[in-house]
Structure formats: structure tokens, C-alpha cells
Amino acid sequence: MPDSPAPAPRRGLGIFLLIAGALGLLAAYELTLEKFLTLADPTHVPSCNVGVLVGCGVNLASWQGSVFGFPNPMIGLMAWPVVITIGVALIGGVRFPRWFWVGFNIGVAGALVFVGWLIYQSIYVLDVLCPWCMLTWAVTIPTFWVVTLHNLREGNLPASARVRRLAAAWYGWIPVITAACYAIVILLAQVQMNAIPRVMIDFQNYFN
Template sequence: MPPSTTSRRPTALAIFLIVAGAIGFWAAFQLTLDKLAVLANPNANLSCNFSLLVGCSKNLNSAQGAIFGFPNPLIGIACWTAVISVGVGILAGARFAKWYWMLFNLGVVGAIVLVGYLIAQSVTVLNVLCPWCMVTWVVTIPTFWAVTLYNLKEGNIPVPASARRFFGTLYGWVPLITIVCYAIVAIWAQVRLDWIHNVFV
């Protein structure tokens, strides 16, 4: 079965990548501004600090906030710009080679692994929910599923024809898969942090 990418443009995916990329970039930019504020004044009262449970100061000042030796938000600024560029390229009529899609998918996999690690650290070690970080989680999860399932169903990631049909079906369920992932994170955070009681009660 020849790849269908030669016959139609994934316009919906392109629009999603642009929107998700813009939201992710905005969150990373806000975190970068907050990090600069903390560097200028360690006692700065950041707008993202709502309570002991919900805030970003603890994350920004932690080792987890600079995994590679520099603030994590800088990674977000660079990577979400790339996501936007891919979306715009598709809308402009670009037809990316399979190797390009595979490299892009590799980056998306790296993003979900990093986000998964940071979610675990926030919930189990830092015991705080960072608002801008959560915005990043919200867009990274569906981006991973949308890009990965698209590449699997289109054959950009080599799989048998039967597997492509299966992943093509799953691709239509990305919104539901995303909601399930959100629910898992929310339940985990509730069990560990009792965030519903601490935030709303």
C-alpha cells in the first residue's frame, strides 16, 4: 500500500501543530521571564505562584528545572518554534521526506520522555504543580500522539500494512487518548498531593 501522504496534505495536523506550538512557546516564554525575574531577585513574587501547591518558583530553582545545565524553558522555546515551523511548512505545501518525519518524531518522543520525567518529579519529589509547566504538559501529550500515530499510519515509520490500518484507526481517537492521559496524570497528582482539596477547598 503506497503512502497516502503523496495524495493529500495533513491540514488538520498542520493547524494543530501551529496552535499547540504557539501555546507551548507562550508557556516556555513565560517561564523564561519568571526565571529571569528570580535570577534578578530570588525573593521575587512571581505571578505563577498561587499557593504552596501551585507555583513555579520551586520548579525553577530546583535541579529538575535545569536538567542540562540551563533552564528547561529555553528548550521549550527552541523546540516549540520547530513544531510551529513544521505546521506552517505543511500548510505552505511542503512535502517532507520520510527521514524528516522520523527525525521530527524522534524529537517528539524526546519531548514526551522529558515531560513524563518532569511530571513524575513534580508529583513525587517537588510536591508542587507549576502552572506554566502544566500548560506544556497539556500540549506535549497530544502532540506526541498526533505526530506518532500520523507517521505510523502513513508509513513514515516503517510498519506492516495491517499495523498502518490499526494506527490509522487510533489516529482518529487522539482526542480521547489525550483525555485518558490527562485523567491518569490528574488521578496520580490527586493521590499524591490531594490537589482538589488544596486548590478548591
């Protein structure tokens, strides 16, 4: 049965999941749309193609962009509405059972692993940075940390009392943890791709 109103911690978690889910769904929608437009017209140039380094055309055309036999963003079209629904439910005061949180955590962990693989492919294989893909990365990373640390501190995941206390303390540092993850990705891209100056050149040429 729903609570009225939802406790502040769960309401805050719900708001985050709602926003993250909406951003992830936007990215999935735009990528799926560009894929369909490209299939309908092979000469179509995706609107997210900014330059040589920044663009989604290469990703969409590669086998990495359809790992399971269909465009990867279609997974987002199915998964992110679930995240949005969970967020709305938490804001409304719904209490989910422990098994639900465990399943949700497995889902976001799987999403993080998949995103990590896609990041590797983009940086080390395809040599391109897809704007909508990067938005997906940007919301998947904090979603994993938020859900995992929430489940640890609440005891939804098996953990000792010490781990639960650490998770509760780290929960307030999620913005810093997320920023550190972003910094690692940026560093890898810079070392491997010389990304920062190339991105600047792409945008300069795009707007000139």
C-alpha cells in the same frame, strides 16, 4: 516543492502543530521570563505562584528545573518554534521526506519522555503543580500522539499493514487518548498529593 492547496489531512495536522507550538512557546516564554526576573531579584515572587500547591517558583528554583545546566524552559524556546514552522509549512502544502518525519518523531518522543520525568518529579518529589509546566505537558502529550500515529498510518515509520490500519483508526480517537493520558496524570496527582481539594483551596485564597 509545495502543493497548492495542502491536502486536508496534512492541513489539519499543520493547524494542530501551529496551535500546540504557540501554546508551548507561550509557556516556555513565561517560565523563562520568571526565571530571569528571579535571578535579577531574589525577592521576586513569580506571577504564577497561586498558593502552596500551585506555583512555578519551586520548580524554577530546583535542580530539576535546570537539568542540563540551564533553565528547562529555554529548551522550549528553541523547540516549539520548530513545531510552529513545521505546522505553517504543512498548511502551505510542503511535503517533507520520510527521514524528516522520522527525526521529528524522535524529537517528540524525547519530549514526551522528558515531560513524563518532569511530571513524576512534580508529583512525587517537589509536591507542586506549576501552571505553565502543566500547559507544556498538556500540549506535548497530544503532539506525540498526533505525530506518531500520523507517521505510522502514512508509512513514515516501519510498520506492518495491520499496524498502519490501526494507527489510521486510532488517529480519529486522539482526543480520547489524550483525555485518558490527562486523567492518568490527574489520578496520580490526586492519589499522591491530594491535589484537587488543595488546588481549590489555593485558588480560593488567591482570589479572596
